[in-house]
Amino acid sequence: MFAAAILVLGLAGIVGFRLLTGSPLSKIPGPAITTFTDVWILIHTYFERRNRLIHKLHQEYGPLVRLSPHEVSLSDPNSIKQIYVNNYDKSQFYFLFDNYGVTNAFSAIERQVHAPKRRVMHQLYSKTAVTAPGVEQCIRERLARAARYFEESHKESKAIDILQLFRSIAMDVVTAFQFGGDHGTDFIRNVSERDLILGKYSVQAQFWFIGPYLPSLAKYILPKAFVEALTFTDAWNLDNLRRSGLPPDSAAKKLIDGGFSELETASEIADHVVAGHETTAVALTYLCWHVAKHPEIQDKLKSEIRAACGPSDGKSPCSVLPAFKDLDKLPYLAAVLQETLRLYAPIPASEPRVVPPSGYWYSPSSSEYGSKASSVFIPGGTVISMQPWTLHRDPSVFPDPETFDPDRWLKSDSEALHRMNRSFMTFGAGIRMCVGMNLAMEDMKFITAFIFSKYTAKLGAETTDDSMYMIDRYSTRPKANACYVEFAER
Ligand code: HEM
Numbered sequence: 001m002f003a004a005a006i007l008v009l010g011l012a013g014i015v016g017f018r019l020l021t022g023s024p025l026s027k028i029p030g031p032a033i034t035t036f037t038d039v040w041i042l043i044h045t046y047f048e049r050r051n052r053l054i055h056k057l058h059q060e061y062g063p064l065v066r067l068s069p070h071e072v073s074l075s076d077p078n079s080i081k082q083i084y085v086n087n088y089d090k091s092q093f094y095f096l097f098d099n100y101g102v103t104n105a106f107s108a109i110e111r112q113v114h115a116p117k118r119r120v121m122h123q124l125y126s127k128t129a130v131t132a133p134g135v136e137q138c139i140r141e142r143l144a145r146a147a148r149y150f151e152e153s154h155k156e157s158k159a160i161d162i163l164q165l166f167r168s169i170a171m172d173v174v175t176a177f178q179f180g181g182d183h184g185t186d187f188i189r190n191v192s193e194r195d196l197i198l199g200k201y202s203v204q205a206q207f208w209f210i211g212p213y214l215p216s217l218a219k220y221i222l223p224k225a226f227v228e229a230l231t232f233t234d235a236w237n238l239d240n241l242r243r244s245g246l247p248p249d250s251a252a253k254k255l256i257d258g259g260f261s262e263l264e265t266a267s268e269i270a271d272h273v274v275a276g277h278e279t280t281a282v283a284l285t286y287l288c289w290h291v292a293k294h295p296e297i298q299d300k301l302k303s304e305i306r307a308a309c310g311p312s313d314g315k316s317p318c319s320v321l322p323a324f325k326d327l328d329k330l331p332y333l334a335a336v337l338q339e340t341l342r343l344y345a346p347i348p349a350s351e352p353r354v355v356p357p358s359g360y361w362y363s364p365s366s367s368e369y370g371s372k373a374s375s376v377f378i379p380g381g382t383v384i385s386m387q388p389w390t391l392h393r394d395p396s397v398f399p400d401p402e403t404f405d406p407d408r409w410l411k412s413d414s415e416a417l418h419r420m421n422r423s424f425m426t427f428g429a430g431i432r433m434c435v436g437m438n439l440a441m442e443d444m445k446f447i448t449a450f451i452f453s454k455y456t457a458k459l460g461a462e463t464t465d466d467s468m469y470m471i472d473r474y475s476t477r478p479k480a481n482a483c484y485v486e487f488a489e490r
Contacts, residue, residue, distance in 0.1 A: 023035040025072060028072055031066075034066045034067055041053075046209050048471060050473075051472050052389070054389070055387075055393065058073070070382055070383060071383040072382060073384075074385070075391055076364060076369045082360065083353055083360075083386070084353070084432065084433075085429065085430040087111050090353055091109075091353060092216070093383075094106065094108075095109070096212060097211075098267065099267040102263045104117065104264070104271045105121055105271075118431060120260070123254075124254050125439060139446045142176075142188060143446065145189055146169050146188050154488055160460075161482045163282070163478065166280070167281040169281075169447060170277040170280040171187050171277040172187055173276075174280075177439065178240075179241065179247075180246075180253075181249070183244035183247065185240075202481075203226065207222065207223060207225075208473050208475075241266050276436050278477070280440050280443050282477045282478075283337075283341055286343075287336060288451065291457060292459045294404070297336065298456065298457065301332055304331075308326055310322075317490070322449070330445075330449075333448060337441070337448065342392045342398065343402075343404055345388040345392060347474060347475050351385055351425075355384050356380055359379045360377075360378045361377055362376050363375040388425040392423065451487070454489060459484070460484030462480075
């Protein structure tokens with residue numbers, strides 16, 4: 001009773017204070033309750049409705065929407081430059097992505113803390129570095145290990161969980177990159193280690209809400225199960241780093257040579273291991289699921305990949321996969337992947353930044369987003385974000401946005417294509433854009449080409465549109481946390 005009374009009094013106090021002083025964001029459109037409190041958006045976030053709700057708010061109120069007394073969401077590609085390319089500082093949302101109590105490139109809030117880390121990482125993950133023969137060989141070896149799962153599916157006519165398999169392949173690739181070819185995980189073959197470690201990451205993922213959305217309380221209220229799982233994976237990661245002996249071709253060695261301490265290196269790597277395996281696996285799962293659902297897309301994809309294997313009728317399975325430089329040139333493969341990353345962005349949610357003290361005059365710069373006369377001042381200190389979920393579903397940029405249509409990336413005229421690329425934010429934007437993008441793209445193209453060069457995919461009975469519903473969090477995955485697909489050798 002006493003606690004409830006305090007809560008009611010507290011809320012009444014906040015509302016009264018806001019009524020007297022007025023919210024600095026009161027001129028920005030949005031539900032009335034958001035002028036007074038951030039509890040409203042937090043409740044929707046907690047109940048996993050946030051991305052879809054923000055999308056609806058943009059449809060109702062336009063490109064700029066108030067989410068709380070100090071937070072707005074913007075959905076206007078013309079402002080990507082202002083916010084992300086001009087590199088506003090990140091918000092406290094990212095605070096809990098520190099590892100070992102040490103900041104890493106992803107969790108760094110201020111640009112001056114981020115810049116020196118990014119400089120080192122930029123070279124590590126450049127396209128030249130990740131397409132070096134050693135990395136390509138490493139991916140091929142992991143695919144050869146994974147081949148038996150597809151063969152079993154074919155021989156026994158059984159559907160396999162591709163999400164779990166893609167997690168294993170992506171983890172084996174990303175850890176080989178971090179610790180050197182022989183020191184990465186072997187989750188593809190070592191199923192008990194895979195289940196143990198991915199199980200610990202799943203426990204951490206269950207508590208996705210507290211750290212990012214309640215950063216100031218997180219230290220005090222994080223559940224014991226989360227802390228235990230985190231302690232376990234932190235120790236596992238540090239142990240992998242120390243046991244690797246830092247081979248010269250490993251990312252870890254290059255970070256140390258770039259001036260990172262052991263804990264700074266471990267903090268980066270722990271982040272890349274998580275960022276690298278889950279996102280890649282989720283994107284590949286949605287790609288395979290869609291292709292399995294649409295035979296006409298599957299046939300086109302198979303023909304293109306098979307024709308690239310050498311002199312062939314484009315129908316017979318390939319015996320050897322083409323070099324990555326050739327796979328990378330295949331237009332339909334690129335279009336299918338791009339369309340997957342548009343509609344099923346593994347990180348579909350707000351990427352929050354803080355408006356600098358001078359504030360930001362938002363002025364819609366094209367008629368689709370409002371008239372220039374409707375400029376609004378967003379004061380310094382406001383949390384401002386864009387979300388790929390909405391940018392990628394804007395019908396003025398992506399006609400019929402809910403339709404999975406790879407051809408939109410191949411058949412649109414150059415102006416439409418320019419607008420689509422400008423709105424595409426799956427990997428973020430500006431200098432804080434995903435540093436692992438080249439590695440992820442190589443991984444995804446290789447794995448897709450490997451599958452469709454040899455197999456035809458058919459949906460398992462367990463997998464439905466409902467089981468593949470994208471859960472509404474910062475990073476998504478299918479609701480069932482599994483996707484069953486059967487592969488036949490033809
Ligand atoms: C499909 C796969 C991936 C997707 C969709 C993805 C998405 C993203 C996004 C959206 C951001 C920016 C987040 C923000 O500003 O809020 C980001 C940043 C980052 N990603 Fe990825 N990522 C993927 C794969 C990877 C891989 C494979 C790695 C590393 C091996 C990686 C490492 C990072 C790092 C270190 C950052 C922070 C960069 C910085 O601030 O300088 N990601 N990623």
